Amino acid sequence: MKVIAFERNLQGTGASRRLRIAGKTPGIVYGVGAEPQLIEVDHNALWHALKKEAFHSSILDLEVAGKSQQVLLRDVQYHPFRQLVLHVDFQRVDPSKKLHTKVPLHFMNQESNPAVKTGGAIISHVLAEIEIQCLPGQLPEFIEVDLAKIEAGQSLHAKDITLPAGVTLVSHVESENPVVVSAPVPAGAQAAAEGEETPAAE
Structure with a gap:
């Protein structure tokens, strides 16, 4: 499954709130010896993807700024009562490591x-x-x-x-x-x- 994301430069509560108002979900990609990368994902596309079982248990192709990397979904934070994803975490995977x-x-x-x-x-x-x-x-x-x-x-x-x-x-x-x-x-x-x-x- 493929996920399209964009680089995110600003962080903090205010920046995240502005992203959500614009229909984006803030996220982060970490792991495999590389620096954590701040990203943003289209909220509606993410919301529908999260309803698919395979999205939670498959290796995903995450494309950021034209570069693809293999990741696993590691954490999702939902709003307590609104249909809203507040934040998403992806972990990079190394093909040679279990x-x-x-x-x-x-x-x-x-x-x-x-x-x-x-x-x-x-x-x-x-x-x-x-x-x-x-x-x-x-x-x-x-x-x-x-x-x-x-x-x-x-x-x-x-x-x-x-x-x-x-x-x-x-x-x-x-x-x-x-x-x-x-x-x-x-x-x-x-x-x-x-x-x-x-x-x-x-």
């Missing part, structure tokens, strides 16, 4: 899961994204989690997810191995199932 970032999880085959269809289980998504590390060229837009075989009462943990080639969990996620999905059976459904199995006493 990066740490969060990617969204896409859950597959939930509707066809036997535990849901016949076992009365309710699949609960505990995590919507997961923190991984990889080289920039191997960064996936999302990671698929197959729920076809999760059984009633079971949980799926981070280390159960099949990761794309070159992608690994960051060390703290690896060690904690948090629950990603659980498939509890509600007490009512369980009691009903037990009642069907137990013949009525004469």
Whole structure:
């Protein structure tokens, strides 16, 4: 995805306010051993881009003054109640160095899961994204989690997810191995199932 930005010379609250009135969002680009660069981005274009999942988890081509650089979106500050982006941060990426970032999880085959269809289980998504590390060229837009075989009462943990080639969990996620999905059976459904199995006493 490509982002067009312009160099910004003035900083401070007053300058930022004037930018926003003019339909621009102030921002900054930092990292990879270069000086931080002040930028401004068209607010409406940024607002619509932020609604796309891939904008938050993909390597972006940021063009400033005719020069392109690869970046990741690192932080967005929103106005507390207005539809307004106050500030945006991008981090430059080095193609030869691994990066740490969060990617969204896409859950597959939930509707066809036997535990849901016949076992009365309710699949609960505990995590919507997961923190991984990889080289920039191997960064996936999302990671698929197959729920076809999760059984009633079971949980799926981070280390159960099949990761794309070159992608690994960051060390703290690896060690904690948090629950990603659980498939509890509600007490009512369980009691009903037990009642069907137990013949009525004469």
